[in-house]
Amino acid sequence: DGGITQSPKYLFRKEGQNVTLSCEQNLNHDAMYWYRQDPGQGLRLIYYSQIVNDFQKGDIAEGYSVSREKKESFPLTVTSAQKNPTAFYLCASSLTWTSGTSYEQYFGPGTRLTVT
Amino acid sequence: AQTVTQSQPEMSVQEAETVTLSCTYDTSENNYYLFWYKQPPSRQMILVIRQEAYKQQNATENRFSVNFQKAAKSFSLKISDSQLGDTAMYFCAFNAFMNRDDKIIFGKGTRLHILP
Numbered sequence: 001d002g003g004i005t006q007s008p009k010y011l012f013r014k015e016g017q018n019v020t021l022s023c024e025q026n027l028n029h030d031a032m033y034w035y036r037q038d039p040g041q042g043l044r045l046i047y048y049s050q051i052v053n054d055f056q057k058g059d060i061a062e063g064y065s066v067s068r069e070k071k072e073s074f075p076l077t078v079t080s081a082q083k084n085p086t087a088f089y090l091c092a093s094s095l096t097w098t099s100g101t102s103y104e105q106y107f108g109p110g111t112r113l114t115v116t
Numbered sequence: 117a118q119t120v121t122q123s124q125p126e127m128s129v130q131e132a133e134t135v136t137l138s139c140t141y142d143t144s145e146n147n148y149y150l151f152w153y154k155q156p157p158s159r160q161m162i163l164v165i166r167q168e169a170y171k172q173q174n175a176t177e178n179r180f181s182v183n184f185q186k187a188a189k190s191f192s193l194k195i196s197d198s199q200l201g202d203t204a205m206y207f208c209a210f211n212a213f214m215n216r217d218d219k220i221i222f223g224k225g226t227r228l229h230i231l232p
Binding site for chain 2: 110
């Protein structure tokens with residue numbers, strides 16, 4: 001089955017530690033995204049990547065870092081510089097505008113990160 | 117700037133009733149896509165329906181349909197014969213083909229409660 005996996009579902013970390021959230025897709029999508037969602041709130045874009053070895057900052061990139069070494073994978077690192085890291089993190093993927101067709105985003109199940 | 121506005125933060129309807137969720141957007145583009153996503157309590161984001169701006173016919177998916185008014189920049193979602201499983205957060209979203217950054221702009225969401 002094609003889809004997006006995020007692991008783990010729940011993650012706990014101590015303040016001051018970096019933590020990496022995994023996102024893998026087998027949909028053969030070029031574009032991948034990371035969003036942050038706080039309770040009762042909408043989605044805020046952290047980083048996105050339209051092609052391997054390239055990525056762009058979203059609206060709230062400070063305190064986060066990403067890499068895109070493989071088409072299938074787009075890990076997100078929450079660094080100790082992120083002031084308020086406790087949140088729900090969603091990964092998504094899509095075709096790109098070059099496909100010439102509708103390119104809605106497909107989402108993974110999310111990771112709930114708690115930092116204490 | 118392109119924006120998406122959902123003016124109803126929260127709504128409640130009785131099971132089997134019909135409910136309409138509002139969405140307006142702002143863009144100077146002529147070619148774009150509009151989406152409605154559903155996020156149930158599991159927090160998995162699910163695409164409900166998609167509309168291409170160049171299509172005059174309103175999209176439908178079973179009990180879900182849209183009222184797309186391009187001139188008014190309005191894109192409402194109608195849920196007919198609502199079911200308990202429709203209880204979720206609903207996000208309206210927009211993507212302009214010519215942006216070429218593949219980003220989707222999300223509204224802040226409408227929390228919908230279906231009451232038994």
